[in-house]
Amino acid sequence: MTDPILSLNNLKAGYGQTEILHDLSIYVDPNEIVAIIGPNGAGKSTAMKAVLGLLNIREGNVTLNGDDITDTPAAQVVRLGISYVPQTQNVFVNLSVQENLEMGAWTRPEGIPERLAEMYELFPDLAEKRNQAAGSLSGGQRQMVAMAKALMVDAKILLLDEPTAGLSPKYRGEIFATIQKIKSTGVPILIVEQNAKQALGVADRGYVLVDGANRHTGTGAELLADREIARMFLGGGH
Amino acid sequence: MWDAFGFEFVNFYLIPGLVLGCIYALGAIGITLTFGILRFANFAHGEMMMMGGYLTWTIMAIVTALFGLTLHPLVAMVPATAVVIFLFLLTDKYFYKPFRKEDTIKVVMASFGMMLIIRSAVQAIWGPNQLKFVSGIAKPNEILRDVSGSIDLMLLVPNKHIWIFLGTIVIVIALSYLLNKTRIGKAMRAVSDSPDLAHVTGIDVDQVIRATWIVGGICAMAAGVFLAMDIQLLETTMGFRMLLPMFAAAILGGIGKPYGAVFGGLVIGLAEELSAYPWIGDTPLLSPGYKTGVAFAIMVIMLIVRPQGLFKGRSF
Amino acid sequence: MEAYLGYFLYLLSLLTVGGIYALFALGLNVQWGFAGLFNVGIVGFAAVGAYSYALLTTAESTFHLGGFGLPLPFGMFVGMILAAAIAAVIGVICIRLRSDYLAIATIGIAEIIKLVFKNETEITNGPRGINKIPRAWEHFSEERFYSSWPLSWFASPETWESFFDWLPNWWWQPFFAGTVLLVMYVVYRLLERARMSPWGRMMTAIRENEPAARAAGKDVTTRRIEAFVIGAAIMGLAGALFAQHLRLIEPTNTFDSAKVTFLVWVMLICGGSGNNRGAMLGAFLIWTIWSASELVIGGTISLIGNVFQNLDTTILETRAGFLRMMLIGILMQVILQKYPGGILPEVRPASPKADKS
Numbered sequence: 001m002t003d004p005i006l007s008l009n010n011l012k013a014g015y016g017q018t019e020i021l022h023d024l025s026i027y028v029d030p031n032e033i034v035a036i037i038g039p040n041g042a043g044k045s046t047a048m049k050a051v052l053g054l055l056n057i058r059e060g061n062v063t064l065n066g067d068d069i070t071d072t073p074a075a076q077v078v079r080l081g082i083s084y085v086p087q088t089q090n091v092f093v094n095l096s097v098q099e100n101l102e103m104g105a106w107t108r109p110e111g112i113p114e115r116l117a118e119m120y121e122l123f124p125d126l127a128e129k130r131n132q133a134a135g136s137l138s139g140g141q142r143q144m145v146a147m148a149k150a151l152m153v154d155a156k157i158l159l160l161d162e163p164t165a166g167l168s169p170k171y172r173g174e175i176f177a178t179i180q181k182i183k184s185t186g187v188p189i190l191i192v193e194q195n196a197k198q199a200l201g202v203a204d205r206g207y208v209l210v211d212g213a214n215r216h217t218g219t220g221a222e223l224l225a226d227r228e229i230a231r232m233f234l235g236g237g238h
Numbered sequence: 239m240w241d242a243f244g245f246e247f248v249n250f251y252l253i254p255g256l257v258l259g260c261i262y263a264l265g266a267i268g269i270t271l272t273f274g275i276l277r278f279a280n281f282a283h284g285e286m287m288m289m290g291g292y293l294t295w296t297i298m299a300i301v302t303a304l305f306g307l308t309l310h311p312l313v314a315m316v317p318a319t320a321v322v323i324f325l326f327l328l329t330d331k332y333f334y335k336p337f338r339k340e341d342t343i344k345v346v347m348a349s350f351g352m353m354l355i356i357r358s359a360v361q362a363i364w365g366p367n368q369l370k371f372v373s374g375i376a377k378p379n380e381i382l383r384d385v386s387g388s389i390d391l392m393l394l395v396p397n398k399h400i401w402i403f404l405g406t407i408v409i410v411i412a413l414s415y416l417l418n419k420t421r422i423g424k425a426m427r428a429v430s431d432s433p434d435l436a437h438v439t440g441i442d443v444d445q446v447i448r449a450t451w452i453v454g455g456i457c458a459m460a461a462g463v464f465l466a467m468d469i470q471l472l473e474t475t476m477g478f479r480m481l482l483p484m485f486a487a488a489i490l491g492g493i494g495k496p497y498g499a500v501f502g503g504l505v506i507g508l509a510e511e512l513s514a515y516p517w518i519g520d521t522p523l524l525s526p527g528y529k530t531g532v533a534f535a536i537m538v539i540m541l542i543v544r545p546q547g548l549f550k551g552r553s554f
Numbered sequence: 555m556e557a558y559l560g561y562f563l564y565l566l567s568l569l570t571v572g573g574i575y576a577l578f579a580l581g582l583n584v585q586w587g588f589a590g591l592f593n594v595g596i597v598g599f600a601a602v603g604a605y606s607y608a609l610l611t612t613a614e615s616t617f618h619l620g621g622f623g624l625p626l627p628f629g630m631f632v633g634m635i636l637a638a639a640i641a642a643v644i645g646v647i648c649i650r651l652r653s654d655y656l657a658i659a660t661i662g663i664a665e666i667i668k669l670v671f672k673n674e675t676e677i678t679n680g681p682r683g684i685n686k687i688p689r690a691w692e693h694f695s696e697e698r699f700y701s702s703w704p705l706s707w708f709a710s711p712e713t714w715e716s717f718f719d720w721l722p723n724w725w726w727q728p729f730f731a732g733t734v735l736l737v738m739y740v741v742y743r744l745l746e747r748a749r750m751s752p753w754g755r756m757m758t759a760i761r762e763n764e765p766a767a768r769a770a771g772k773d774v775t776t777r778r779i780e781a782f783v784i785g786a787a788i789m790g791l792a793g794a795l796f797a798q799h800l801r802l803i804e805p806t807n808t809f810d811s812a813k814v815t816f817l818v819w820v821m822l823i824c825g826g827s828g829n830n831r832g833a834m835l836g837a838f839l840i841w842t843i844w845s846a847s848e849l850v851i852g853g854t855i856s857l858i859g860n861v862f863q864n865l866d867t868t869i870l871e872t873r874a875g876f877l878r879m880m881l882i883g884i885l886m887q888v889i890l891q892k893y894p895g896g897i898l899p900e901v902r903p904a905s906p907k908a909d910k911s
Binding site (some may be wrong): 052054074075078079084086089090091092093094095099102103105106107149153 | 428435436439442
């Protein structure tokens with residue numbers, strides 16, 4: 001068994017006084033898509049912020065390739081190879097698409113033009129819009145820019161916070177297809193999703209989060225087949 | 239069109255208005271950048287401009303005393319700029335940075351305090367009285383005067399104004415190159431867009447902030463020296479007098495929009511000068527004593543009608 | 555005996571000016587301490603209060619509009635109302651915007667107010683200012699007051715004249731200081747009552763968590779405008795007292811934004827914003843430091859002048875004041891960073907439930 005790329009071990013964390021994560025353990029292996037699903041307020045996005053060092057961790061730790069990165073500031077975490085795409089406001093709206101990608105490459109020492117070319121290959125839609133302001137693009141295209149921007153560094157892992165929130169079904173499919181393409185380039189992905197069915201469809205493994213702790217774990221297919229989970233989250237989508 | 243009336247209009251209202259506009263524009267660039275990137279209204283900006291003028295004067299005086307040369311203010315400005323940038327970085331480190339993670343109003347308060355500290359320091363060091371910056375009467379540039387020929391077409395532009403126009407154009411071009419073509423310039427725009435995203439993108443925000451102070455410092459310095467060149471003297475109140483028009487220019491152009499600030503500066507400068515033109519009858523439309531009020535009125539109207547400014551800056 | 559009288563009068567003047575500044579600080583505390591509104595145009599409201607008082611109460615003059623020779627309390631009242639009215643206009647425009655804009659707008663309106671007072675020479679006598687402003691109590695020794703109601707009821711003008719000649723020339727000082735302190739105390743009591751009231755608790759709630767207060771259906775904007783207007787009214791009142799204390803006001807030096815606005819801010823931050831007692835304590839403390847440091851520095855300079863006979867100390871004298879200002883500025887920065895609560899930090903009004911238990 002290989003060592004996990006990213007691992008959250010028995011985390012207790014929250015904002016200020018309020019504790020949101022009570023006992024959370026998640027790991028991501030190389031070449032894996034891992035999905036975190038769960039009801040609203042279960043602490044899905046909070047888990048991601050914990051990885052980024054954006055909140056106050058009381059107990060437990062976060063490791064990247066076995067190194068402890070608990071409480072490392074966000075800017076440093078990015079430097080270590082964790083790329084993060086926030087749910088909202090994830091592109092610089094006043095910068096062009098290409099400038100957004102260049103900013104994504106801030107911590108990349110060299111090979112930026114080559115990487116840009118690779119990204120335009122991976123996201124062909126963006127190539128023709130490279131000089132447009134990111135703010136002028138549609139929601140789905142912005143999400144693509146945000147992902148491409150995050151991949152401009154040699155990411156060890158990509159964190160996606162609800163990438164399909166507020167998108168039309170057509171774009172949702174496109175985003176999930178892109179996520180699988182990203183995986184095929186060798187980048188493991190941790191994804192937080194409201195849209196459980198599709199997320200588990202592409203995920204190798206999934207975690208169901210309830211009240212700040214993981215309730216169920218299994219492969220995507222197992223979780224999809226689980227009756228209780230189906231009743232809780234997959235039914236009508238509420 | 240270009241009758242005797244036009245002669246007066248162009249030479250005594252339009253050109254001075256543009257000169258004042260250039261000065262406001264340069265000052266407003268610094269204000270809008272700090273407002274956009276560091277997210278606070280820097281009340282000490284005008285005082286830094288004023289201090290830049292005094293430092294330039296001091297360098298000119300030292301050179302005159304040591305070598306008997308009269309240095310052009312634009313030359314003396316270069317070493318003075320270094321000092322002003324250093325002061326900007328120093329104030330940031332000791333007075334603004336401690337509040338960076340707190341409510342922005344604390345930084346505004348600290349900058350308000352800085353405004354008085356800097357002014358009192360200048361008053362204590364150089365004295366409260368006016369200093370002569372450049373002596374003599376500025377004669378109109380002869381080439382421009384001769385080119386335009388007859389009295390009806392005559393352009394009376396002193397060299398100091400030509401320097402101010404050229405200087406402003408050079409700085410604005412350099413600024414647009416910086417913001418659109420260089421890595422740090424793009425990062426400045428990115429941080430102005432969203433500081434949180436800049437953080438999680440891995441952009442070195444501290445470096446961007448330093449760059450902002452340097453760019454703002456150069457523009458403030460140029461604005462201060464241009465103002466001193468224009469009025470040919472130094473006063474400790476000149477920075478404070480500029481503050482309101484510069485804020486008005488930044489708000490008019492849209493916070494965080496450097497081109498907006500330039501445009502806003504020119505509009506405010508022209509509006510202030512043209513408000514004293516006898517548009518109706520023979521008396522000035524507005525008593526020249528109320529020039530500052532024009533900037534304020536434009537600002538208030540903007541805050542009511544369109545707080546995000548003409549160029550869609552951020553509105554809070 | 556003479557020396558003690560000197561100390562006594564110095565103490566009285568400290569109390570008088572300190573009390574006026576305490577009023578300014580109380581007004582600012584309503585705006586900043588209660589409502590979190592950043593007003594850097596204190597000097598503008600002070601000038602409005604002072605000028606309205608001066609124009610309404612001075613004897614008729616050829617230099618400026620009026621004076622109307624109206625009763626002193628009426629002048630003070632109008633000063634308050636006008637300052638409040640101007641604040642209401644700014645408030646309606648700017649309060650919904652972010653605090654920085656209010657700061658810019660207030661500093662702007664203060665400059666405009668000064669500009670108007672400077673330029674409208676027909677009304678205000680421009681840069682030369684208004685003098686002979688009646689000062690409470692002392693004004694009774696002016697002929698136009700002792701020869702008219704109510705003093706004329708008690709005795710004839712001649713009697714009054716000889717009575718005032720008989721009194722020592724500082725007789726009014728304790729009364730004036732007492733009046734200032736009384737006004738300050740009344741305002742303090744009213745503000746304390748307001749702070750403890752549901753209105754005050756709502757202000758705290760808004761300042762601490764605006765979204766929650768909005769969600770709870772509180773009319774945040776209106777409450778803020780109320781606080782801004784009340785604060786400005788107190789500043790107008792303080793301005794009227796300031797005019798009485800000075801007796802001569804002009805737009806530039808009297809209403810120097812450094813001296814008035816900035817000192818009041820330092821006082822409030824030092825004493826403890828959000829705390830009315832802190833505001834008053836800060837005012838007296840900073841004013842004492844300000845005033846005493848003038849004496850100390852002045853003394854030091856004349857000492858230096860005596861030791862080094864050939865040194866021209868005039869430059870030192872003119873510049874020492876600026877140095878003092880600079881040190882006060884640095885003091886404020888230190889307090890802001892190291893002791894953000896001030897000497898008397900804010901005490902939260904207890905909730906009604908806690909009162910019962």
